[in-house]
Amino acid sequence: MAASSATSESGRQSLWYRIFYDKETRSTAIQVLTLTLLFAFFFYIIRNAVINLEAIGKGYSFKFLWEPSNYDINQTLIEYDSRSPHWRATIVGILNTLLVAVTGIIIATVVGFIMGVLRLSHNWLINKVVYVYIEYVRNVPVLLHILMVHGVIVNTLPLPRNAISIDDTFFLTNRGFYTPKPLFEPAMWAVFIAFVVGIVFSIWFNHYAKKVQDATGKIYPVIWISLAAIILFPILVYFVVGSPMSFEMAELRGFNFKGGLVLRPEYLALTLALALYTAAFIAEIVRAGIQAISHGQTEASYALGIKPNRTMRLVIIPQALRVIIPPLSSQYLNLTKNSSLAIAIGYMDIVATIGGISLNQTGREMECMTIVLALYLSFSLMISAFMNWYNKKMKLVER
Amino acid sequence: MKLFKTLAVSAAVAMAATSGTASAGTLEDVKARGELNCIVTTGVAGFAAPNDAGRWEGFDVDFCRATAAAVLGDADKVKFVPTTGKTRFTALNAGEGDILYRNTTITMSRDADLKLTFLGVNYYDGQGFLVPKALGVTSAKQLDGASVCIQTGTTTELNLADYFRANGMSYEPVTIETNEEGQVNYLAGRCDVYTTDASGLAATRSSFDNPNAHVILPEIISKEPLGPAVRQGDDAWADTARWVLNVLIEAEELGITAGNVKGLASNGSNNPAINRITGVEGSYGEMIGLDKDWAVRAISAVGNYGEIFERNIGVNTPLGLARGLNAQWTEGGILYAAPAR
Ligand SMILES: N[C@@H](CCC(=O)N[C@@H](CS)C(=O)NCC(=O)O)C(=O)O
Numbered sequence: 001m002a003a004s005s006a007t008s009e010s011g012r013q014s015l016w017y018r019i020f021y022d023k024e025t026r027s028t029a030i031q032v033l034t035l036t037l038l039f040a041f042f043f044y045i046i047r048n049a050v051i052n053l054e055a056i057g058k059g060y061s062f063k064f065l066w067e068p069s070n071y072d073i074n075q076t077l078i079e080y081d082s083r084s085p086h087w088r089a090t091i092v093g094i095l096n097t098l099l100v101a102v103t104g105i106i107i108a109t110v111v112g113f114i115m116g117v118l119r120l121s122h123n124w125l126i127n128k129v130v131y132v133y134i135e136y137v138r139n140v141p142v143l144l145h146i147l148m149v150h151g152v153i154v155n156t157l158p159l160p161r162n163a164i165s166i167d168d169t170f171f172l173t174n175r176g177f178y179t180p181k182p183l184f185e186p187a188m189w190a191v192f193i194a195f196v197v198g199i200v201f202s203i204w205f206n207h208y209a210k211k212v213q214d215a216t217g218k219i220y221p222v223i224w225i226s227l228a229a230i231i232l233f234p235i236l237v238y239f240v241v242g243s244p245m246s247f248e249m250a251e252l253r254g255f256n257f258k259g260g261l262v263l264r265p266e267y268l269a270l271t272l273a274l275a276l277y278t279a280a281f282i283a284e285i286v287r288a289g290i291q292a293i294s295h296g297q298t299e300a301s302y303a304l305g306i307k308p309n310r311t312m313r314l315v316i317i318p319q320a321l322r323v324i325i326p327p328l329s330s331q332y333l334n335l336t337k338n339s340s341l342a343i344a345i346g347y348m349d350i351v352a353t354i355g356g357i358s359l360n361q362t363g364r365e366m367e368c369m370t371i372v373l374a375l376y377l378s379f380s381l382m383i384s385a386f387m388n389w390y391n392k393k394m395k396l397v398e399r
Numbered sequence: 400m401k402l403f404k405t406l407a408v409s410a411a412v413a414m415a416a417t418s419g420t421a422s423a424g425t426l427e428d429v430k431a432r433g434e435l436n437c438i439v440t441t442g443v444a445g446f447a448a449p450n451d452a453g454r455w456e457g458f459d460v461d462f463c464r465a466t467a468a469a470v471l472g473d474a475d476k477v478k479f480v481p482t483t484g485k486t487r488f489t490a491l492n493a494g495e496g497d498i499l500y501r502n503t504t505i506t507m508s509r510d511a512d513l514k515l516t517f518l519g520v521n522y523y524d525g526q527g528f529l530v531p532k533a534l535g536v537t538s539a540k541q542l543d544g545a546s547v548c549i550q551t552g553t554t555t556e557l558n559l560a561d562y563f564r565a566n567g568m569s570y571e572p573v574t575i576e577t578n579e580e581g582q583v584n585y586l587a588g589r590c591d592v593y594t595t596d597a598s599g600l601a602a603t604r605s606s607f608d609n610p611n612a613h614v615i616l617p618e619i620i621s622k623e624p625l626g627p628a629v630r631q632g633d634d635a636w637a638d639t640a641r642w643v644l645n646v647l648i649e650a651e652e653l654g655i656t657a658g659n660v661k662g663l664a665s666n667g668s669n670n671p672a673i674n675r676i677t678g679v680e681g682s683y684g685e686m687i688g689l690d691k692d693w694a695v696r697a698i699s700a701v702g703n704y705g706e707i708f709e710r711n712i713g714v715n716t717p718l719g720l721a722r723g724l725n726a727q728w729t730e731g732g733i734l735y736a737a738p739a740r
Contacts, residue, residue: 057631071556071557072559072560074574081564083564154584154589174587174589175571255546256545256546346551346573346575346576356551356552357552357556360484360552361508361552363513
């Protein structure tokens with residue numbers, strides 16, 4: 001009955017005949033069958049969940065998000081305490097996840113690109129050392145890397161009272177790395193504005209320099225001038241307005257260091273392990289991307305009298321990027337999703353806060369899991385969207 | 400249009416084809432399966448942990464075994480399902496276990512909101528603090544600014560937040576999943592203090608290489624009545640399991656032991672209360688879906704409450720816990736089981 005309604009428009013031969021001998025009918029039938037099974041599967045699990053929840057008298061409601069969480073979190077990028085509601089704990093978790101994802105992606109990209117290029121080095125030793133590193137890292141599960149880094153930090157570094165002190169400013173302990181924390185005075189605004197102005201200027205200058213080069217062939221030292229605008233200019237302003245920044249030093253009080261900024265072992269372990277693991281994959285992607293560009297390109301470039309480093313920067317890398325970016329995006333996605341392994345060492349990310357303690361203390365499994373899934377999905381979609389945009393931008397503009 | 404039609408047809412067929420079947424009562428399920436699935440910890444010495452031969456042993460484990468003996472006639476027909484503080488209730492509600500014996504505190508929200516049915520108390524406990532002696536701390540009030548290891552998904556983390564807040568102290572929570580992880584982090588000095596139920600602290604300390612280098616602080620900051628739970632809504636099964644617990648406690652009060660229970664059952668006793676338990680009088684087993692020897696089997700398998708206590712966690716074990724609150728009401732404790740009558 002199902003298939004007949006779908007194909008009732010053309011009705012001379014029998015349905016069975018057509019399913020076997022008519023290509024289009026057959027493919028429709030197969031699609032209907034596949035989708036039926038798929039729907040059946042989803043209906044089955046959703047129905048099951050609803051029935052089971054009803055059976056034990058649990059509803060589906062997000063009201064709990066506004067009740068006090070009743071638990072504390074050690075690393076909070078926004079103000080939070082045990083009286084804050086669950087939604088605030090969720091935001092703390094989101095920020096902690098993003099912190100790992102963003103810093104991890106930056107480190108992974110930088111290290112990955114450097115190693116990828118070194119892998120192509122003609123120096124046998126460098127080449128092999130990088131090769132061994134990459135093969136080792138790629139072939140050990142990332143969870144083990146995380147546990148190992150955490151174990152090393154916690155077990156080998158000293159307790160706070162015996163902290164390794166660097167100039168009484170930086171302290172290394174098994175409870176984290178402490179650094180001074182910058183405190184801004186109001187005049188600091190001027191410096192931030194100078195920074196933004198520097199960026200805007202650089203963008204403009206870039207365009208301008210390109211136009212000049214196109215018209216006259218004259219080349220400006222764009223990078224140096226941009227750097228000066230973005231870094232030196234704000235520093236200059238900083239001193240002109242009278243150094244409106246002071247530092248709060250970390251100092252040992254009682255059991256622990258107080259004040260300053262702290263990078264906890266859990267954050268360090270998760271970020272470093274994920275970054276170095278992902279860097280090994282990125283290195284291979286970069287190497288493959290560069291090798292994918294035919295050597296003729298280099299030779300042609302040299303023949304035109306372009307210097308080797310310009311050849312790399314202006315001819316090889318732009319073409320290689322087209323090969324590199326798609327797999328690179330999936331590495332970024334992996335790193336972000338792998339950050340949920342935080343749970344293994346007690347880093348308070350999304351899964352540990354709303355998907356962990358909140359879930360457990362309120363018993364709202366379905367609700368919390370919905371939130372966690374939605375969050376990871378939107379992170380992934382955002383990264384994909386950005387990388388697609390970048391990929392399009394880097395595409396060869398064909399005539 | 401075609402795509403839409405295809406989707407609609409598929410959905411309709413799928414909806415028509417899927418219909419569920421309700422499951423029978425847990426007691427029948429357990430009998431049919433021939434095995435009791437008991438949810439326990441991932442490992443707390445003295446309470447529930449596999450021994451060197453891989454056999455589960457401990458205080459909570461013995462209550463699981465007693466239940467299996469009463470229901471199935473064999474104390475070894477138990478499958479132990481290890482869970483963390485976080486996964487235990489989901490595991491129970493998802494049907495991975497028939498009963499939960501896992502150092503679990505009875506609380507209002509767990510009972511009413513998490514939809515559990517608690518069966519009674521098998522250990523009266525409270526939350527304490529474990530610190531290295533070398534720290535020189537003698538009271539929990541001196542812990543301002545300390546790093547504290549806590550197990551996630553427990554009442555522990557909530558009590559801790561309340562206690563430090565109420566006393567105007569700060570702390571760094573170091574959140575861990577299992578007792579094992581907690582020990583590792585505590586011994587490595589990631590935290591100054593380990594906090595959980597005092598019984599759990601005694602268990603944890605007993606498994607250290609040098610237990611005497613650590614002290615449990617005098618403050619007990621909460622009430623932790625620990626007891627078994629089942630899924631809400633299966634009253635018959637709750638009754639069965641509840642009376643296994645009650646009868647083990649009452650057996651101690653009446654002096655029924657693993658050694659004498661069989662004799663009392665075959666010879667009878669002058670005390671009708673004993674006869675009701677041993678099945679000589681009345682049909683109490685039938686009331687909970689079992690036969691008349693249910694209690695005899697449970698008691699001869701693991702002993703009465705006192706025997707279970709002394710064998711696993713009592714003063715002569717590495718945990719060295721005194722009966723304290725967990726003595727019978729006749730002995731100065733608050734253990735007071737409803738009578739089997
Ligand atoms: N009674 C508390 C705490 C229970 C708890 O998790 N206790 C710890 C220490 S005794 C435990 O059983 N850990 C076992 C494990 O890690 O599996 C509760 O019910 O929330």
